[in-house]
Amino acid sequence: MPALDELPEDVRARIEQVGEKTGFVPNIFLALARRPAEFRAFLAYHDALMDKVTPGLDKADREMIVVATSAANDCTYCVVAHGGILRVRARDPLIADQVATNYRHADITARQRAMLDFALRVATESATVSDEHLAELAQYGFDTDDVWDMGAITALFAQSNRMAHLMALRPNPELHLLDRVPGDPVG
Amino acid sequence: MPALDELPEDVRARIEQVGEKTGFVPNIFLALARRPAEFRAFLAYHDALMDKVTPGLDKADREMIVVATSAANDCTYCVVAHGGILRVRARDPLIADQVATNYRHADITARQRAMLDFALRVATESATVSDEHLAELAQYGFDTDDVWDMGAITALFAQSNRMAHLMALRPNPELHLLDRVPGDPVG
Amino acid sequence: MPALDELPEDVRARIEQVGEKTGFVPNIFLALARRPAEFRAFLAYHDALMDKVTPGLDKADREMIVVATSAANDCTYCVVAHGGILRVRARDPLIADQVATNYRHADITARQRAMLDFALRVATESATVSDEHLAELAQYGFDTDDVWDMGAITALFAQSNRMAHLMALRPNPELHLLDRVPGDPVG
Amino acid sequence: MPALDELPEDVRARIEQVGEKTGFVPNIFLALARRPAEFRAFLAYHDALMDKVTPGLDKADREMIVVATSAANDCTYCVVAHGGILRVRARDPLIADQVATNYRHADITARQRAMLDFALRVATESATVSDEHLAELAQYGFDTDDVWDMGAITALFAQSNRMAHLMALRPNPELHLLDRVPGDPVG
Amino acid sequence: MPALDELPEDVRARIEQVGEKTGFVPNIFLALARRPAEFRAFLAYHDALMDKVTPGLDKADREMIVVATSAANDCTYCVVAHGGILRVRARDPLIADQVATNYRHADITARQRAMLDFALRVATESATVSDEHLAELAQYGFDTDDVWDMGAITALFAQSNRMAHLMALRPNPELHLLDRVPGDPVG
């Protein structure tokens, strides 16, 4: 991994900002910084999809999609890191482990189940997506923009799961613990 | 789930014993107690394979096999429960999440990697097991009894993963936290 | 395989009993006897599920589940041995070969087809079992105990198929012929 | 199925000939006769590949390929019918059940194992066939014509397995018993 | 490949005939001619199924089945050659690429979509064909002979895809271009 002071100014600033906010720098930031142009593009894409709340999808829903699809791809970094963020967003210490292992038996709503069924289809057999699946989602009130968001989040993490595997990226120990213990100052 | 005082004496005694030792009764015990004969048979098989240390396989190795193969079967109960026990046995707060998501990239020895490769073969395509796989294991010092243990642990959890799915069994909240936090009184 | 007179008394008695009843000792008994505690646990589990007739499932139904799911696991020992027992139980010389190769095109009732569809789901993708499958079974009159039996038989043979593969267990020649020929004294 | 006397002369003659030789008319003949041109083409292809002995492949080897690949396709008719013929050709009452369920654990030579590994590759993932597989076969003495025969037999039964499934074709009861019992007049 | 003047008269005549009609000899003809009996049987089967127009299936429908199922088998020769013929038959320069990559998103009718769904089932999981699929086809007006044709075309190309892979057969350059360019004299 590159040294912080060898990085372009904007890349370094982003890394320092996340370190200050979170208390540590998640490994993905330093790993991607080796290629500044790709670092910027990935984070721009990420922010456009994940730093957003819409009437159809709150931040916990978005993280749930990341955890379920990253688990289908067996990606340790993304499951642990976004599992931690999901616990924070959902204020639920158990949900991430449930969604990561078998979302079909997790404590989620029928609407979230439909959302994850669709995300898993995009993650693992996207060529089969058809109008009937969009119609099913519409029954739960998901509109065209919601479908785009679900699909695009899944697609972006299809990309980043593969990058994490390529680098055999290991999660920071702190990520395993984010908001696991109620009242714990870590998360 | 049946009430404790409606259970046969030996079944109730076993459940009370585990509750005293662990501080809570893992849900699998009450779920299986609905059928006392099957409860006794499962625990007899479990104890014969898991309550044992041999020169070839310590208790952490045995739990690692359970976690990796239960993850291949997407079994939330077994991954969370035995993930907790693995953290206790291995004295390592990170190993269970790593093995559960992608054991190929986990912090394990080459010998443990060979052990898990074999266990996964037995879990997912056991018809292909052949002499060449036993020869590979022998190179790491695994003998005939070690191979039987690895295969039999995998086979027993092939059974219990399916039972857990059948009952949509949910892990107790305490199991998610076993030995996650160093110095934590939970584990 | 161990010599009979080196085995614990109860193990030897069980083996002699089956030999007297059947006319030969099926290879699985001697193979498992190498580990008496596991031998006892397996047979206790087996007897609890297979030596039983309920209003929902007769003995032929139970054997049919074993044959269909063992075939999905490509287990020669279990397909041949339980195929033979299925011919005996169903008094039908053709049913075992049909169920072993493609149960979807076998001469079975719609109720048995639903039973085998469920058993195959538990055998090959148990994480997907959900309430809708239980509802489908209820339409054929299967109650909660029937579902437990179907799932538990499938789960137990998921275990024993893997053990048979681990030992590359070969069926006794007599098992191939059990009740194949009408009026034949073999079966 | 069409009546015999409505069939073209050559088709009827072929059916009567097989009936006289075997003692019954295997169902595939009447099923295919519905389309005489396809009947003739299939049997011409079949005879060119199966009615032949070469230094590299005897008739039992050819039937073994049919049984193993038809089993991979879950084709009851072809597994039962060609399993019967395999017992006749190999003069072995057990070999067909072994090859049909898991050829990897069957009593066959290393050369036959290599032959079946290749046939299964052609049956289930033919796009991956490459020079390295032909080199492996050459080590067992298989020449170019042997490889063509193995591949072509597998390819022809890829075709006929699908036709049998399309028609849900059931094997004649006699086929289940061909040469099962030593000294039995059936086979 | 054999020299033309060493081939039996009828084989040579067929090859010269196709060369005169098409302007070049597609490589499959010379490749199969190495075995005249198989050459004749394959072409007899091919002509019986492909050189035919019925009320249920026109020639473009038949080629569409070949392209979609050959694509599922990753067969370069058949996808390129029959893709070219499909462009000719359908008078559509885009349809072959669409059907070869993802027929679910191609510009085809709902009836053709049902036809291809069935053909793909026969190509990739024929053991699951059942009455419910025939009932679905009947809703689009497909009768018993249409279903036989769809299934038999798929089955025949299951055979020829495997032969093409066995020979690593390369398409003639001309086949890539057949009727790609409107008004182009090539097609």
Next chain:
Amino acid sequence: MPALDELPEDVRARIEQVGEKTGFVPNIFLALARRPAEFRAFLAYHDALMDKVTPGLDKADREMIVVATSAANDCTYCVVAHGGILRVRARDPLIADQVATNYRHADITARQRAMLDFALRVATESATVSDEHLAELAQYGFDTDDVWDMGAITALFAQSNRMAHLMALRPNPELHLLDRVPGDPVG
């Protein structure tokens, strides 16, 4: 799709630029423009990986990775569009169809075959990437940056294949013809 004059200035400029250079606007540009921030992020990522020549990977190699992995994902838009660009880059009218259908039998070098084997692994089973695969690539002279490029291109198109499926995106007719005909003014 949005009207050009409703788009942000930089998005519109990029679209007009590609239209002038290529002679038409590939559909992906207008489809993504519906979300300007995502449009910018995707193209920034794309340009960082595809608009580049290194000693290890030329532009045709990069396109070959896109075509082979997009074909594994059954993505019509990406296979047709990047198939066209591959023909242009490789100055070979046949290579795209070969790589799209079965790259194992395509006219490529052993080095390109190793590159595509690795890319396909990242596309379809990235969790299994391990040091042994990197060692194999090193034997062909691929260094760490080459491996990053191969993996990152595959990962980016894992993302964009899923977006194209989500939108059921159809390729422009011109893309099917790019450089198909030698001397053709289209390409």
